[in-house]
Amino acid sequence: MNSLFPSIVSRSQSSGLMNFFVPIISIVLTLITGSIIFVLLGFDPVYALYTFFISPISSTYGISELFVKATPLALIAIGLSYCFKNNIYNIGAEGQLTMGAIFGGGIGILFHDTNAFWLLPLMIFAGAIGGAFWGLIPAILKTKFNTNEILTSLMLVYVALFILDYLVVGPWKDPFGYSFPKSRPFSESGRMPLLFDGLRVHFGLIIALFLIFVSWFVFAKTIFGFQLKVSGYSPKAARYAGFNQTTLVFFAFAICGAFAGIAGLAEVSGPIGLLYRDISPNYGFTAIIVAFLGRLHPIGIIFASLVIALTYLGAEDAQLFLQIPSAVGFIFQGLVLFYLLGAELLINYKLSYKKLL
Amino acid sequence: MSNTILNIQNITKSFPRVIANKNVTFDIKKNAVHAILGENGAGKSTLVKILYGLLEPDEGNIKLNNKNFKVNSPAEARKQGIGMVFQHFSLFDSLSVKENLILGIDEKMSYSDLENKLENISSRYNLPLDLDAPITALSAGEKQRVEIVRILLQDPQILIMDEPTSVLTPQEVESLFVTLNALVKEGRTILYITHKLEEVISICDTVTIMRSGEIIDTSSTSNQTAKTLATKMLGQKLDDLKTNYGHIKDEVNFDVKNISCDFNDPFLTDLKNISFQVRVGEIYGIAGVAGNGQSELMDILTGENINIKSGSITFDNKKIEKYGPQKRRDLSISFVPENRLGHSAVPELSLSENILLSQFPKNNFINNGIILKNNVDDFANNVINEFKVITPGNDAKASSLSGGNLQKYVIGREISSKPKILIISHPTWGIDAGAEHSIRESLIELSQNGTSIIVISQDLDELIEITHKISVIYDGNLSKPFKTSEVEIEKLGLLMGGKNE
Numbered sequence: 001m002n003s004l005f006p007s008i009v010s011r012s013q014s015s016g017l018m019n020f021f022v023p024i025i026s027i028v029l030t031l032i033t034g035s036i037i038f039v040l041l042g043f044d045p046v047y048a049l050y051t052f053f054i055s056p057i058s059s060t061y062g063i064s065e066l067f068v069k070a071t072p073l074a075l076i077a078i079g080l081s082y083c084f085k086n087n088i089y090n091i092g093a094e095g096q097l098t099m100g101a102i103f104g105g106g107i108g109i110l111f112h113d114t115n116a117f118w119l120l121p122l123m124i125f126a127g128a129i130g131g132a133f134w135g136l137i138p139a140i141l142k143t144k145f146n147t148n149e150i151l152t153s154l155m156l157v158y159v160a161l162f163i164l165d166y167l168v169v170g171p172w173k174d175p176f177g178y179s180f181p182k183s184r185p186f187s188e189s190g191r192m193p194l195l196f197d198g199l200r201v202h203f204g205l206i207i208a209l210f211l212i213f214v215s216w217f218v219f220a221k222t223i224f225g226f227q228l229k230v231s232g233y234s235p236k237a238a239r240y241a242g243f244n245q246t247t248l249v250f251f252a253f254a255i256c257g258a259f260a261g262i263a264g265l266a267e268v269s270g271p272i273g274l275l276y277r278d279i280s281p282n283y284g285f286t287a288i289i290v291a292f293l294g295r296l297h298p299i300g301i302i303f304a305s306l307v308i309a310l311t312y313l314g315a316e317d318a319q320l321f322l323q324i325p326s327a328v329g330f331i332f333q334g335l336v337l338f339y340l341l342g343a344e345l346l347i348n349y350k351l352s353y354k355k356l357l
Numbered sequence: 358m359s360n361t362i363l364n365i366q367n368i369t370k371s372f373p374r375v376i377a378n379k380n381v382t383f384d385i386k387k388n389a390v391h392a393i394l395g396e397n398g399a400g401k402s403t404l405v406k407i408l409y410g411l412l413e414p415d416e417g418n419i420k421l422n423n424k425n426f427k428v429n430s431p432a433e434a435r436k437q438g439i440g441m442v443f444q445h446f447s448l449f450d451s452l453s454v455k456e457n458l459i460l461g462i463d464e465k466m467s468y469s470d471l472e473n474k475l476e477n478i479s480s481r482y483n484l485p486l487d488l489d490a491p492i493t494a495l496s497a498g499e500k501q502r503v504e505i506v507r508i509l510l511q512d513p514q515i516l517i518m519d520e521p522t523s524v525l526t527p528q529e530v531e532s533l534f535v536t537l538n539a540l541v542k543e544g545r546t547i548l549y550i551t552h553k554l555e556e557v558i559s560i561c562d563t564v565t566i567m568r569s570g571e572i573i574d575t576s577s578t579s580n581q582t583a584k585t586l587a588t589k590m591l592g593q594k595l596d597d598l599k600t601n602y603g604h605i606k607d608e609v610n611f612d613v614k615n616i617s618c619d620f621n622d623p624f625l626t627d628l629k630n631i632s633f634q635v636r637v638g639e640i641y642g643i644a645g646v647a648g649n650g651q652s653e654l655m656d657i658l659t660g661e662n663i664n665i666k667s668g669s670i671t672f673d674n675k676k677i678e679k680y681g682p683q684k685r686r687d688l689s690i691s692f693v694p695e696n697r698l699g700h701s702a703v704p705e706l707s708l709s710e711n712i713l714l715s716q717f718p719k720n721n722f723i724n725n726g727i728i729l730k731n732n733v734d735d736f737a738n739n740v741i742n743e744f745k746v747i748t749p750g751n752d753a754k755a756s757s758l759s760g761g762n763l764q765k766y767v768i769g770r771e772i773s774s775k776p777k778i779l780i781i782s783h784p785t786w787g788i789d790a791g792a793e794h795s796i797r798e799s800l801i802e803l804s805q806n807g808t809s810i811i812v813i814s815q816d817l818d819e820l821i822e823i824t825h826k827i828s829v830i831y832d833g834n835l836s837k838p839f840k841t842s843e844v845e846i847e848k849l850g851l852l853m854g855g856k857n858e
Contacts, residue, residue: 241714242683
């Protein structure tokens with residue numbers, strides 16, 4: 001007879017197969033738990049799941065929206081993987097995104113009546129600088145004063161948000177905006193070009209895919225990627241090898257910040273077109289889930305960003321058609337992360353049903 | 358048979374890639390010291406872990422006193438009368454001896470009972486202990502005593518000792534043997550896991566020899582010699598190693614002068630005015646009991662720590678004490694720290710990738726920041742072939758190799774670049790006799806080709822076997838060097854214990 005409860009047995013080597021299946025397991029468990037929640041709320045689970053996950057992408061417009069949401073998520077997540085691979089827990093991508101939007105958007109506001117080919121590249125560059133600058137603050141604090149980057153990067157999110165708040169109600173307020181807390185709109189050449197007429201999916205997607213490809217190359221082929229990995233696995237081995245860990249921390253934060261900054265700029269110069277208070281529905285935080293769901297791998301992150309983008313769209317449809325608060329989207333995101341962290345156990349451990357004596 | 362305490366019958370245990378124990382069958386007699394001798398990877402630890410309830414056998418059964426014996430945890434094993442002292446101590450450094458002992462007790466016991474019991478154990482078995490001393494203040498031998506006392510509190514019939522002498526001074530080994538004899542006299546049985554042949558002969562009554570998961574032989578030790586045991590253990594004959602002084606040049610190429618270093622850390626040993634010189638082609642040994650500043654000194658020799666208070670290191674007429682590891686490698690200095698997993702190698706990475714941890718100017722591994730994978734793979738394959746590393750291939754993770762194989766690989770990686778000087782800490786720590794022999798052999802060969810070698814090791818036998826000069830580190834002080842071929846072991850033993858008359 002087998003015992004009822006499995007015991008957890010350590011694997012002699014971590015399972016590559018499970019490494020691949022863990023994200024899938026966690027998504028399946030999320031769907032099951034989600035349907036239970038829908039049933040408890042009194043909805044037909046099949047209809048609810050359809051409304052949440054299928055109907056949002058059953059039109060061209062819906063698919064375009066999926067990519068619009070996935071773009072910042074993927075871009076930030078790939079940036080975060082530079083930090084996470086190095087075991088640096090940068091939680092402040094939302095702040096770096098905001099700073100990127102402020103720096104890049106600031107250029108857009110400054111040249112609001114200029115139409116020139118150089119404007120958008122300059123804004124993207126400024127966005128990257130803004131994000132990198134905000135990312136480097138916790139890097140300096142960590143390397144000089146040994147502070148915990150989780151706390152500092154997180155607190156800097158709120159600082160960045162307040163700065164944006166101040167700017168859009170203060171100095172950068174649109175003089176023709178009837179006192180709404182928003183900036184002037186950017187000029188036409190300060191906007192991300194749309195990829196298809198009538199759809200909102202924009203050039204930011206191309207930037208994201210390009211940077212994901214570059215990152216794949218960096219992780220797989222370069223000594224810098226190798227150094228990040230070694231330093232993450234074993235700081236002692238990195239020290240033995242003579243890798244400069246301070247430099248690695250700086251680069252990881254700067255790259256992550258720059259990517260998040262570009263994502264922020266792509267949002268304000270893409271779908272939004274100006275600066276205002278709520279430029280991001282927590283993309284910077286949600287991208288943490290995307291990074292882990294994609295197992296810090298470029299291809300994985302592409303798929304994970306689509307899955308998580310769907311929870312944003314599904315939440316809107318659920319509010320519209322089922323009259324459920326759109327916060328249900330966050331529930332799904334939370335469930336994915338919850339199950340993901342739980343299922344990670346299966347990579348290094350297996351369940352075994354011991355025979356009872 | 359009435360005097361058999363443990364029958365081990367047809368134990369088989371396999372792991373995904375290997376069969377660790379294949380049909381293991383032997384008896385252990387009561388009231389004796391029974392050795393299990395074998396290389397690392399021979400299956401000794403697996404067998405012992407099964408006995409101690411840490412692993413479950415796939416097949417076979419064990420009888421304790423003729424009754425079926427099956428345990429699922431160390432706690433159960435202890436209840437049934439089997440105790441184990443591990444090679445690596447599991448003590449809380451910041452707690453006192455007494456507190457550590459209290460934490461190790463499974464059943465309830467009153468405080469005065471405990472003290473009585475402790476006094477009784479201490480005096481009966483030659484295990485003097487200062488109950489109020491913090492663990493940090495103890496030597497390795499004293500820590501081991503705490504571990505033994507902790508197990509004896511549970512009154513075990515069988516005591517498993519895993520490589521117990523690897524961290525002890527010769528004097529401490531003597532005193533451990535007195536303890537073991539006292540335990541046996543009382544009717545207890547000791548299962549002694551080791552790869553040291555001399556110990557088997559001097560203290561054990563019976564020896565079971567294991568090789569690649571199988572029992573080769575179980576016999577009395579009375580008519581065995583180190584040679585016969587080694588041949589059985591390895592399945593082949595080992596040549597004697599010969600140290601030769603002829604090739605050493607007079608020229609000093611590594612000169613450490615008055616290195617001092619303060620750490621302000623109770624867990625680290627300050628280094629005090631350390632000086633020594635190594636000549637071209639010389640193997641220089643630094644002996645000492647663990648925790649006397651070896652790892653601190655190693656960090657300074659490798660450049661992992663460049664914050665020294667005073668002193669200098671000169672190599673090839675360059676002052677290098679402020680150079681980091683890579684800058685030292687650029688001068689053809691190579692190092693192998695004590696810890697394989699997580700220090701000289703990254704367990705999660707493949708063997709190929711681990712090559713990249715240590716790059717010398719001659720290696721052509723990187724071009725404009727891009728890794729030249731073919732060159733790295735070739736280098737890895739070369740190391741694997743030349744140093745007879747047993748592995749499925751260069752893409753195998755470092756963690757999948759046995760300790761001895763990984764150490765051969767790491768040392769092979771360093772030696773392959775033909776360094777001018779090799780600084781190595783505990784080259785054969787915790788690995789089997791076969792790998793040990795081949796590593797020592799390659800070190801001697803390397804020195805004959807003109808490489809100077811600094812060996813930091815707790816294994817005095819090893820240092821005597823391979824070094825030309827030897828000095829002893831104690832509490833951050835380094836003794837003057839002795840010519841290895843002339844020095845008395847007694848003298849070194851006293852220095853290791855801090856006695857310098």
